[in-house]
Amino acid sequence: MMTTSATMYLYTIGLVVIVLLCHQCITVASTISQAVKCSAYNPPPSSDYWDTISQCGACVADSGCVFCESSLSCIAGNASGPSVAALGDDGDGDGYTAAMMCISWVKQADSCPKVPDCGQFYDCGSCASREGCAWCGSENACTTTSDALARECRGSVYDLPCPDSFATDNIIVGNVVVKPDATFGGGGFLNVTGFHRNEIGTKDPFELQLNKDIFSVKSAGNVEIMGGNKPQDNTISGNVSISAGDGLSNEGGAGGHLLIVAGDGAGVASYGGNTGVGGDVKFTGGLSKEGRGGSIKFAAGTSTSGAGGSIEILSGEVCS
Numbered sequence: 001m002m003t004t005s006a007t008m009y010l011y012t013i014g015l016v017v018i019v020l021l022c023h024q025c026i027t028v029a030s031t032i033s034q035a036v037k038c039s040a041y042n043p044p045p046s047s048d049y050w051d052t053i054s055q056c057g058a059c060v061a062d063s064g065c066v067f068c069e070s071s072l073s074c075i076a077g078n079a080s081g082p083s084v085a086a087l088g089d090d091g092d093g094d095g096y097t098a099a100m101m102c103i104s105w106v107k108q109a110d111s112c113p114k115v116p117d118c119g120q121f122y123d124c125g126s127c128a129s130r131e132g133c134a135w136c137g138s139e140n141a142c143t144t145t146s147d148a149l150a151r152e153c154r155g156s157v158y159d160l161p162c163p164d165s166f167a168t169d170n171i172i173v174g175n176v177v178v179k180p181d182a183t184f185g186g187g188g189f190l191n192v193t194g195f196h197r198n199e200i201g202t203k204d205p206f207e208l209q210l211n212k213d214i215f216s217v218k219s220a221g222n223v224e225i226m227g228g229n230k231p232q233d234n235t236i237s238g239n240v241s242i243s244a245g246d247g248l249s250n251e252g253g254a255g256g257h258l259l260i261v262a263g264d265g266a267g268v269a270s271y272g273g274n275t276g277v278g279g280d281v282k283f284t285g286g287l288s289k290e291g292r293g294g295s296i297k298f299a300a301g302t303s304t305s306g307a308g309g310s311i312e313i314l315s316g317e318v319c320s
Contacts, residue, residue, distance in 0.1 A: 038059065041062070053072070134147075136148050136155070244257055
């Protein structure tokens with residue numbers, strides 16, 4: 001028969017066990033509660049990489065949470081790492097939790113990965129040299145690497161060097177003939193457009209138009225017109241002729257004008273930059289090694305019965 005002392009001893013042991021079990025239950029419950037609280041900082045699984053990374057600051061600001069870099073998730077923990085009590089099964093059937101897979105974590109906000117400010121770059125070279133950024137050739141824009149993949153950009157560049165062109169070359173072997181529709185009319189025109197993104201991020205357009213009304217060439221840079229070189233002996237190389245049209249009607253038909261105008265300079269000193277100067281117009285005769293150099297000739301137009309044309313050379317005036 002059990003004595004009173006033995007009964008009291010067993011009763012005391014039972015109370016201790018119950019207290020320990022209850023303490024463990026409270027600890028586990030508290031850990032689960034904190035884990036749920038930390039998980040609230042996690043965006044949906046389908047979120048962009050940098051959208052997930054951007055939650056790091058809010059996560060670590062919570063004293064009971066750490067941001068796991070290896071699993072990209074906010075989990076319960078402290079400066080020493082994920083909570084030991086959070087290492088149990090999370091119920092998904094694999095026996096592991098995000099905490100168990102966390103080999104690198106962040107607790108301080110200044111240690112969180114920084115989302116790259118890719119939008120400040122306007123050319124492929126500066127964009128691709130920035131870690132975390134990629135140049136989207138089809139959109140001529142700098143994005144994060146994950147965004148470039150999500151957009152399905154054509155001509156994406158993640159590392160230097162950048163290619164000379166992002167457009168696919170369409171090679172045509174043979175002649176290209178553009179003809180109007182002889183039956184219904186229309187067609188028979190050529191239109192090429194594009195743009196070049198300059199160093200400040202704005203677009204410089206270029207175009208070529210050829211139709212019944214106009215032949216126009218506009219470059220985003222320089223324009224060069226050059227006759228062909230010829231290597232044959234005693235041969236003159238190709239000429240360049242620019243002529244305005246003739247007025248063929250006997251009733252008021254007048255010839256077209258030929259204008260060669262240099263560009264204007266809009267720079268004003270009060271804006272802090274250099275004073276802009278107008279562009280020059282230069283005429284230069286050809287160089288000769290031993291013979292006579294090329295001449296420059298200006299001739300006014302003749303008239304069969306009226307007065308001939310005049311030549312006027314005027315210096316620039318200061319506009320008041």
